[in-house]
Every structure is written in C-alpha cells, then in structure tokens.
C-alpha cells in the first residue's frame with residue numbers, strides 16, 4: 001500500500017499530520033511519502049504541481065491531500081496558482097468521480113445551524129463529476145474586444161460518455177444504499193445539462209430497481225436546507241457539485257466533518273477533506289482534522305477494499321464525538337474544546 005501524502009497549504013499540514021497519525025496507528029503496513037502541492041509546490045519548484053509530485057502520485061496506489069490555496073498567491077499568473085495544481089492532478093490522474101458523503105453524526109445534531117429534526121439521521125452521498133464541465137471547457141480566458149472592453153469566457157461542456165460514466169458511479173452506489181438517485185441539472189436553460197438529463201434517463205434503464213428523479217440546481221439548493229433527508233444519492237456536474245457539496249456540508253454541523261474521495265475507473269483515488277485551506281486559522285492548531293481522518297476511512301474502503309478497517313476509523317470518530325470531544329468549529333456548550341492535534345490523539349486513543 002503506497003500512499004502519496006500531499007499536505008498542501010494553510011491548515012493542510014496540520015490536519016494531514018493527524019490523518020497520518022491515524023494511518024500509523026492502524027498498523028496496516030502502509031508506506032507513506034510526502035510531496036508539496038499548491039502554494040507549497042510553487043515555493044519548492046515554481047509549479048503548483050511539481051513534476052516530482054505528479055510522478056509520486058502516479059506511482060502510488062492512493063493520494064492523501066490536505067488543502068491548497070492562500071491569499072498570498074492570488075496575484076500570481078493563473079497557471080501558477082495553487083488551485084490549478086489541484087485541478088491538474090485531478091485531470092492527470094483521471095479522477096472523474098468525486099464522492100462527498102454528508103452524514104450527520106447524531107452527537108452533532110445541535111452543532112448544525114439547522115433544526116435537529118431537519119438534519120438528524122441525514123445520510124446523503126453527493127456524486128460530483130470532477131474532470132469536465134465549465135472547470136475545464138475550452139475556450140476560456142479573458143480577452144480584449146475590439147472596442148477595448150475586456151470579456152471573460154468559460155465554456156460549459158459535457159459529452160455523452162463523460163455523463164454516462166459518472167452516472168454509472170451514482171447508480172452503482174445507489175444500488176448499495178437506498179436505491180434513489182436525484183440528478184441535478186439546469187435543463188430548463190442549459191443545453192449541456194439537457195443532454196445530461198437525457199443520458200441519465202437512458203442509463204436508468206440499466207438500473208430498473210433505482211428510482212431516478214431530476215431536480216433543477218436552484219431548487220436542489222433550496223431543498224437541501226428545507227428537507228435534506230429526501231435525498232439518498234445526488235449526481236451532478238462539476239460546478240453544481242462544488243456548490244451543493246459545500247452547502248450539504250453545513251447540514252452536518254461543520255464543513256470540517258466532510259471527507260471526500262476522487263476516483264478513477266479502477267478505484268485508484270485521491271482523498272481529501274471537502275473544505276479548503278482556511279489560511280485565516282492556519283498554524284493555530286485549531287482546525288478540525290476529522291474530515292481528513294474520515295477521508296482515510298474512505299481510502300481504505302474504496303481503494304484498498306478494507307471495509308472493516310474503514311468502519312473501525314468511523315467508529316473511533318463516533319466514539320470521540322460521543323465522549324464530548326470537539327474542535328472549535330463543532331463546539332457546543334457542555335462539551336470539551338480541544339486542539340487539532342488533541343483531536344488526532346483522541347481518535348488514535350479510541351482506535
């Protein structure tokens with residue numbers, strides 16, 4: 001088991017250190033090697049995805065990533081910015097399927113900004129397409145028109161096979177869950193997503209047991225806060241998935257709880273928390289490492305087929321929360337506030 005460890009920027013190194021502790025405590029013979037990405041990659045090699053980092057990631061069975069980005073890089077040319085390193089590694093490794101589960105740990109029902117009865121028992125799997133859409137579509141850029149005015153262009157595009165392969169991932173996952181897929185689009189306005197809807201309908205014929213519904217993205221955003229428990233699996237394109245998964249994370253109490261897996265056709269994967277690098281709290285040892293630790297659990301489940309070990313990590317996290325241990329973002333009165341590294345230690349102790 002060869003794991004490339006890419007801490008990245010901001011709180012990345014702090015939270016990844018806790019996940020590494022957990023991997024070591026599991027004693028599963030994992031080999032880990034670290035490399036810079038994002039702003040750290042730029043500092044080390046003038047490139048947000050240094051060649052050596054990409055090589056390591058390609059040679060590894062799985063990648064554990066922290067987060068990338070810091071305001072101090074916002075003035076760099078676009079291809080040198082940290083985010084571009086993340087987008088490139090997703091594309092280079094062909095990680096088209098991004099799984100973002102939003103699960104509410106019962107102990108955190110009161111940490112959510114929504115009423116406990118609205119979110120208790122919540123268990124949604126967001127399946128986001130990750131290597132297409134307006135994130136990668138050509139043409140793109142900022143140019144100057146003949147009249148001297150500047151214009152920005154991005155292109156939303158999907159071909160059938162891209163839609164079909166992410167659809168399959170969603171339907172296959174639904175078969176192992178409650179057999180419901182909600183496909184999110186904007187088919188009333190955007191042709192790209194009209195095609196998306198057609199392909200999902202065609203694909204659903206291969207999955208007669210799964211109930212397929214469709215929802216426009218604006219309505220989906222509203223339904224997620226109105227009645228989130230109506231959803232089982234949601235499948236959507238890159239940009240809608242980016243937005244809806246941030247929204248869904250807050251149902252679980254904090255974005256600091258949401259792990260993710262990005263998989264290729266063969267279940268090789270990159271695992272990262274869904275949240276960002278939070279430069280405002282970097283280096284303070286107060287970030288929540290649980291999303292990263294839960295990403296390790298997803299790694300064991302999806303890439304290494306170690307379901308029992310994955311369950312063990314999730315149970316340990318559940319136990320820590322049941323014991324009232326909380327980082328600042330999920331702290332409520334009557335619980336014990338701990339630092340990032342103390343949370344890591346608590347999970348290791350629970351293991």
Ligand code: IPM
Nearest residue numbers: 068069083086087242274276
């Ligand atoms: C995410 C992030 C990234 C994205 C950024 C950092 C490029 O928001 O993983 O959701 O937009 O995909």
Ligand code: MG
Nearest residue numbers: 242243246274
């Ligand atoms: Mg995002």
